[in-house]
Amino acid sequence: xxxxxxxIPLLDAYTNQFxxxxxxxTGNGPGDYLIxxxxxxxxxxxxxxxxxxxxxxxxxxxxxxLVRGPDDLSAAVAITxxxxxxxxxxxxxxxxxxxxxPVTNPEPQFIPPEGQPATAAEGFAxxxxxxxxxxxxxxxxxxxxxxPLVASFRAVYANTDLLTAQIVKAAxxxxxxxxxxxxxxxxEWNYQLGIGTYGEHYALRAGVALFGLGAVNEEDxxxxxxxxxxxxxxxxxxxxxxxxxxxSGQLPPVNPQAxxxxxxxxxxxxxxxxxxxxxxxxxxxxxxxxxxxxxxxxLRNTAPPSSIPQANWLPVPDGPFNLTLRMYWPDTAALNxxxxxxxxxxxx
Numbered sequence: 435x436x437x438x439x440x441x442i443p444l445l446d447a448y449t450n451q452f453x454x455x456x457x458x459x460t461g462n463g464p465g466d467y468l469i470x471x472x473x474x475x476x477x478x479x480x481x482x483x484x485x486x487x488x489x490x491x492x493x494x495x496x497x498x499x500l501v502r503g504p505d506d507l508s509a510a511v512a513i514t515x516x517x518x519x520x521x522x523x524x525x526x527x528x529x530x531x532x533x534x535x536p537v538t539n540p541e542p543q544f545i546p547p548e549g550q551p552a553t554a555a556e557g558f559a560x561x562x563x564x565x566x567x568x569x570x571x572x573x574x575x576x577x578x579x580x581x582p583l584v585a586s587f588r589a590v591y592a593n594t595d596l597l598t599a600q601i602v603k604a605a606x607x608x609x610x611x612x613x614x615x616x617x618x619x620x621x622e623w624n625y626q627l628g629i630g631t632y633g634e635h636y637a638l639r640a641g642v643a644l645f646g647l648g649a650v651n652e653e654d655x656x657x658x659x660x661x662x663x664x665x666x667x668x669x670x671x672x673x674x675x676x677x678x679x680x681x682s683g684q685l686p687p688v689n690p691q692a693x694x695x696x697x698x699x700x701x702x703x704x705x706x707x708x709x710x711x712x713x714x715x716x717x718x719x720x721x722x723x724x725x726x727x728x729x730x731x732x733l734r735n736t737a738p739p740s741s742i743p744q745a746n747w748l749p750v751p752d753g754p755f756n757l758t759l760r761m762y763w764p765d766t767a768a769l770n771x772x773x774x775x776x777x778x779x780x781x782x
Contacts, residue, residue: 435462438513439500439692439762443650444469447490447574449639451630451651456498457691458654458763460484468522469493479525490574495519496648498762500693502718504711551702553644561594580634609641621776622666623658623759627769630654645703656764660757664776669757671750675734677780682727685717687772692763693717696731698748699756708749715748716760722746732780733757 695716
């Protein structure tokens with residue numbers, strides 16, 4: 435891997451991150467890593483850099499590779515072809531992945547309406563979902579100390595017809611309470627700390643799955659979301675312009691080999707199309723400092739005047755929107771003392 439940040443976290447069937455390879459943990463040199471399930475035994479072949487034991491047979495791999503803008507996309511894509519997933523019995527051979535593996539599309543009830551999140555699909559309220567979950571749990575038993583708790587979920591499988599609106603509301607309240615308890619709010623930015631590995635905290639696991647399935651540990655990344663400006667009013671591009679000003683020396687604290695970024699989303703958590711095809715602003719997008727060394731990101735749905743550097747314009751929709759700040763390989767200050775500046779109402 436050349437001078438480029440990458441992260442390949444490994445999650446078990448319960449979305450616990452149990453390991454990660456990448457710039458932070460294993461460096462940018464070459465490596466062959468054996469992912470071994472809980473029942474695997476034997477000797478690893480010569481050439482293996484590290485044996486990674488997975489707590490469940492099912493493992494979810496979510497690779498992330500830094501792209502430094504549109505001009506860098508082809509180079510980044512070329513890098514991803516160096517990532518190879520090889521069956522152990524084919525290791526050391528000129529293995530070529532099969533090209534005829536069928537892709538099983540979701541059943542119709544699990545396909546959400548166009549432009550809607552997955553949870554908007556009708557199937558999420560049907561017994562089929564719980565039946566599928568039961569089979570996955572059977573194939574991926576939880577740790578011994580959690581088996582009584584998970585076994586209690588069988589009452590749900592057997593009584594899905596009793597899932598009243600009141601019960602669903604109570605479950606959502608439990609998830610929200612768990613998220614609130616693990617959150618840190620500063621200047622209207624909400625951090626979710628202590629996620630990525632959940633143990634017996636299934637309410638927190640469920641809450642994170644609802645808005646950010648596959649979240650990683652805070653050592654690898656911290657996500658902060660913002661829905662309101664400094665006055666507490668919801669962000670809305672039809673009501674004016676906004677800005678985020680980072681004082682000199684107070685950009686989001688991440689390792690120099692990593693990066694930070696701010697992305698705009700609509701109310702459904704989806705990217706918003708804009709005329710300049712720009713969806714992120716951050717450490718890799720060429721932000722221009724102000725004369726005093728500060729850095730200002732301008733959030734507006736129309737082009738800014740010439741006095742504002744175009745590189746500092748992050749388009750927002752002509753309506754409600756939300757922001758997400760991602761800090762990969764965050765410094766300890768990002769987890770403790772750092773305060774993200776509030777989103778301020780700006781002039782014309």
